[in-house]
Amino acid sequence: QVQLEESGGGLVQAGGSLRVSCVASGETINTHSMSWFRQAPGKEREFVAAITYVSTYYADSLKDRFSISRHNGKKTVYLDMYNLKPEDTAVYYCAARPGFLSEGYSQISSYPYWGQGTQVTVSS
Numbered sequence: 001q002v003q004l005e006e007s008g009g010g011l012v013q014a015g016g017s018l019r020v021s022c023v024a025s026g027e028t029i030n031t032h033s034m035s036w037f038r039q040a041p042g043k044e045r046e047f048v049a050a051i052t053y054v055s056t057y058y059a060d061s062l063k064d065r066f067s068i069s070r071h072n073g074k075k076t077v078y079l080d081m082y083n084l085k086p087e088d089t090a091v092y093y094c095a096a097r098p099g100f101l102s103e104g105y106s107q108i109s110s111y112p113y114w115g116q117g118t119q120v121t122v123s124s
Helices: none
Strands: 002-007 010-013 018-026 033-039 046-051 056-058 066-071 076-081 090-097 118-123
Touching: 002 090, 018 033, 018 090, 018 118, 033 066, 033 076, 046 066, 046 076, 056 066
Parallel strands: 010 118
Antiparallel strands: 002 018, 018 076, 033 046, 033 090, 046 056, 066 076, 090 118
16 A cells, blocks of 8 residues: 655746645655546546656656656655646645556546545636
8 A cells, every 4th residue: 555645736936936845654666656636626537657676657748847756765756847837736646556567557437546635726
């Protein structure tokens, strides 16, 4: 079992940057595939980025502004967001799956473990 807790969300002006973090507890996540999704009001949850122990993956529309990284020793995954836009406003969720994902990394159903989310609001 893995428990995930996100933090670091908040209010930021358009053009600004923000880092959100996801700390895992329970079993080690060294070989877990970790990801970030987001859900804006009235919209479906969407894939943002994923990281395995060998690769990183991004939503095409976000890869130039977002960066995912991990620190296994701290059991933490980060999402750095740059040049934020009002349309980036959403609740950002961390998700985890044991083992390596080469396919399906962008699918909600691939991840059995989820955090509660952290709100990111970008003002214009």
